[in-house]
Amino acid sequence: MQIGVPKEVKNHEYRVGLTPDSVQELVSAGHQVLVERNAGAAIDFTDEHFRRAGAEIVPAATEVFDRADMIIKVKEPQPDECRMLRAGQLLFTYLHLAADPDQASLLLKSGAIAMAYETVTDDRGHLPLLAPMSEVAGRMAVQAGAHHLEKAQGGRGVLLGGVPGVAPARVLILGGGVVGSNAAGVALGIGADVTIMDRSVDRLRELDRMFSESIRCVYATAAAIENYLPEADLVIGAVLLPGASAPRLVTREMVGQMKPGAVVVDVAIDQGGCFATSRPTSHQDPTYVVDGVIHYCVTNMPGGVARTATQALNNVTLPFVLQLADNPIRALLSNANLRNGLNIHCGRVTHKAVADSLGHNFTDAFEALKK
Incomplete structure (x- = not known):
């Protein structure tokens, strides 16, 4: 799978979706990783660090979104980023859709598969990625x-x-x-x-x-x-x-x-x-x-300590990213905890709390994935 990491564009957001160590793990597992130029430079993860880990450095976010099968971010996509998403493309990031109907509307329109870190669960019902x-x-x-x-x-x-x-x-x-x-x-x-x-x-x-x-x-x-x-x-x-x-x-x-x-x-x-x-x-x-x-x-309070926050986030997201990269549909169908992270699937809201908060119709995630 081709995995894309764009540079964050939210105000004073310096975190980055993958660290060089995470990139190396993904590349070793047989995947390709595209990283936008200077995506991690603000926290001393340079382009050279990413190259050594096996990533391809690309000049602009548009190329990341055009080529990648899965986009890994930190913060919710901004309007211009939502418009770059395409039908069937997988997005894995923090979304917080309940308080952001405009973002939800753009994601629904894109036809993308949008997964939220903050709703992935574990066997105890906790939120390991949050x-x-x-x-x-x-x-x-x-x-x-x-x-x-x-x-x-x-x-x-x-x-x-x-x-x-x-x-x-x-x-x-x-x-x-x-x-x-x-x-x-x-x-x-x-x-x-x-x-x-x-x-x-x-x-x-x-x-x-x-x-x-x-x-x-x-x-x-x-x-x-x-x-x-x-x-x-x-x-x-x-x-x-x-x-x-x-x-x-x-x-x-x-x-x-x-x-x-x-x-x-x-x-x-x-x-x-x-x-x-x-x-x-x-x-x-x-x-x-x-x-x-x-x-x-x-x-985005943790963005104030972006290097610490990026490393802490990657410690917990990497195993899930690896599962999704190997076979996203199989991973989602077989893992209920990961499936709880699915908020939007190809134009439908697939998380009950998000649907209720936004006043949208709810589609069961498992049923949406089987169609």
């Missing part, structure tokens, strides 16, 4: 929040860990999954006063054991959120419904009750965000203010 970026984003959320709490950035002028004689900042984390637990670990390590909320009592028990009772674990009712928000200096949105739009846990009125200069970091923004006041931002212009509260809603 997990490493969730780990990165959870840890970065605390860094971003700490930075924007500084007075020069418009924040309250509060140090997360405090100092002897001065209380630490209060951090509230909504969601106790991979993002939330990683955020809690970093915030606790800095010395912050941490509260984490979740709707699963079993998960709250796990978090309580994980952090040896060093954080408060609170069941996430609307009343509990409303009670804790006014005291928080930093609030991290870390909720996820796989494939679906994020639930809006915080209303505009609740944001208005927060302290002036407090910071919101909405990691759920890829799926629409869990604050009513959230809207997508970029690394170039990461924040805005609503009712005196700083909002950080960057849609």
Whole structure:
């Protein structure tokens, strides 16, 4: 199979779909890999590194899309990239379609087979291809929040860990999954006063054991959120419904009750965000203010640490890429976990949560593949 890796074109996105090590694995398995010129140069994966691994360097994205049977990316295809896709071509990347009806429309029109990293599952129902970026984003959320709490950035002028004689900042984390637990670990390590909320009592028990009772674990009712928000200096949105739009846990009125200069970091923004006041931002212009509260809603947070994120992502995507490259239809029909990643197949929406969020008809992925 010919596998194509275009350079990412989203604002301040420096990650790359395959590392040279991954290319070498694919080439050794008998596949051809086309890499757009300078696709990984920003994170010191040079064209020469890719050549040594066995890739062919091509001058433009148009050639990558024209020649490749499968396109491997990191972020969702931008409109011009969607228009370069062709019927039956396989796309494997993060899509986050529930919050992006325009992208969904273009992918449906293309006739391509669009697979989303974020909905591939494992035997326990977890999301193995989302997990490493969730780990990165959870840890970065605390860094971003700490930075924007500084007075020069418009924040309250509060140090997360405090100092002897001065209380630490209060951090509230909504969601106790991979993002939330990683955020809690970093915030606790800095010395912050941490509260984490979740709707699963079993998960709250796990978090309580994980952090040896060093954080408060609170069941996430609307009343509990409303009670804790006014005291928080930093609030991290870390909720996820796989494939679906994020639930809006915080209303505009609740944001208005927060302290002036407090910071919101909405990691759920890829799926629409869990604050009513959230809207997508970029690394170039990461924040805005609503009712005196700083909002950080960057849609590609891990792109800020692009080399680490690329390596972490490839560690988990490579086995799936190899399966798809050998025989994509057979791999999808035989592997239900991989098939859960199929969001769009030749003009039809094949993931139930995506279809429900977008208001499209749903076609079962297995049935779509057999036609």
